[in-house]
Amino acid sequence: MTVFHATLAVMNGKIQRNVRIKEEAGLITEVTPDTPVEGHPLNGLVLPGFANAHSHAFHRALRGRTHGDRGTFWTWRELMYKVAGRLDPDSYFALATAVYGEMALAGITAVGEFHYLHHGPDGTPYADPNAMGNALIAAAREAGIRITLLDTVYLTSSVDGKPLEGVQRRFGDGDYDGWHRRFDQLRDDDGVRIGAALHSVRAAPVDGMSAFAQRTDGLPVHVHLSEQPAENEACQAVHGCSPTELLDGAGFWRPMTTAVHATHLSDTDITTLGGGFVCLCPTTERDLADGIGPGRALAGAGARLTLGSDSHAVIDMFEEARGTELDERLATRQRGHFSASELLTAATADGQASLGWADAGEIAVGRRADLVAVALDSVRTAGTDPGGILFAATAADVTDVIVDGRPVVTGGRHRTIDVPAALHNAITEVLS
Known part of the structure; x- marks a missing residue:
């Protein structure tokens, strides 16, 4: 005691x-x-301890390095793929340990790691097919925080099903069954939850989405959603609907599902997402010029908002929390969208719950x-x-x-x- x-x-x-x-x-x-x-x-x-509900640990290596040529998307993507192509289990353990240590210093007690660097740089599996995921788990333990490993399906490079190429090949498992065979070897442990993710509608074929949703029912399940208008436009062109509607048709939206970013949504999309979690990442969304998501409208529809530092342009949950309010002020030219209590709940209790730690996020008996x-x-x-x-x-x-x-x-x-x-x-x- x-x-x-x-x-x-x-x-x-x-x-x-x-x-x-x-x-x-x-x-x-x-x-x-x-x-x-x-x-x-x-x-x-x-x-209470903060939950960082959306992390790509390897993106921390990009901080302050992607602003050449005034910081275009391409300067960011070029370095991101360079880092993604160089990591192996040992170097990823070292990097993630340092990143999770930085999170601990920021008051983060649990992280949701959206993980898709599964295999070797040319796509060849390691002897342990989950060597990279296990390196992340070991790193969180070393840093002293809990982790929810959101093991990610990443099978195609575009909404119309183009194959993975270049460094993207290390992300893929061939098909949903290949992903599931590898995923099924991961186990919960002390301080560890195993969850799942679809990278996005451009990386996850429609055929197999329903089976994925059924296989992962009850687990924390996350997906990048409508992060950029181009994603919506491509989905509309190929499937005749928004990404939210496409996933809804596959039975994807369940109580433990989290939509990450959810920046460019229709009113119908907002209503659909009202029954689950939505993770906003204000510092990354502004760094990449993605836009300001309809956080207040989503909360009003019943969504439980959570927060993530995503690409780690900064690791600071205070900044993510107040960014949720302040960005709404810029978009609407009005103040007072969220109370301090609402923002704290997003950064703590609801974030922890979205990662499978429903017994965390509050200073109370039994937590x-x-x-x-x-x-x-x-x-x-x-x-x-x-x-x-x-x-x-x-x-x-x-x-x-x-x-x-x-x-x-x-x-x-x-x-x-x-x-x-x-x-x-x-x-x-x-x-x-």
């Missing part, structure tokens, strides 16, 4: 003072406000002991109302992180990884 004492903590959407939090075997067994100081101190404001302390005396947060912390703090203000009752970050430093050095070394190796 461990006892933590939070000077301030968010509970049931309200801030309580002097909260004693007890944990046993990684679960919270007591939460009592207005108590004397006792146990391990957590100063500042204590929040996982994920605690994130945020400084209230930095140059960004000093003088700020703690209730508005999502609109003031950054990842740099996270001082302490507890994951399943285990301290992972103390005093703003990862307890086992020199994260800046690990990032520098791993990225230098991949790009050299």
Whole structure:
């Protein structure tokens, strides 16, 4: 048993003072406000652990490197494919460990890794066909955070079924049955959930979608959806409908399904997505000039919003949360679309639930002991109302992180990884 004492903590959407939090075997067994100081101190404001619901770990190597020629899509894609083509299980483990370490420093206690770098660079499977996925699982363990491995179907390069070519060949399993044979060897474990994904309607043939949805029913299942207008136009030209409608016809939309991005939607699409999760990635969507998704309309239709750092232009869930509100302000020229409580729920409880961790994301008895302390005396947060912390703090203000009752970050430093050095070394190796 461990006892933590939070000077301030968010509970049931309200801030309580002097909260004693007890944990046993990684679960919270007591939460009592207005108590004397006792146990391990957590100063500042204590929040539940963040969930990064959409990650491509290898994209972290692109940060700050794709803005030549003023940062076109092609400068980004060229380097992305270069990195994707160079990784092997060992170098991916090193890179992902550093990236997940950076996530831990940002208060992220669980990550949804949208994984499609399955095979060798020429498409030849490794001796262990899940060597790359297992490297990601091992990296999350090394960094001290939970992972939901969203093992991804990626079979074609376009909506009309063009074959994979070049580095894309390492993404593919031949067909849905080939993907399932490999996928079926993956198993849940302590701190590990196995989920599934369709990369997008351009990478997943219609024939087989229904069987995929049935095979994966009940698991966390994610899909890139309507990220760019060109995807919608191609789907309309080939199938006569939107990507949302195409997937709906295959029975894809289920309670544990997450639509990622969902940027360019019709009113009918928004209604269809109202029963599940939608993951917004504001910092990536703005970095790639993809657009601003209809977050408020989706929430109004009943969708549970979650947040992801996707390409890791930054890894900062405060920025993703406030970006959800601030981007809506730019699009509508109005303020007040989301409350701070709604944004926190998206970054914590709903994000965790979308990844299969429904017992996380809240400081309450019976929940996982994920605690994130945020400084209230930095140059960004000093003088700020703690209730508005999502609109003031950054990842740099996270001082302490507890994951399943285990301290992972103390005093703003990862307890086992020199994260800046690990990032520098791993990225230098991949790009050299």
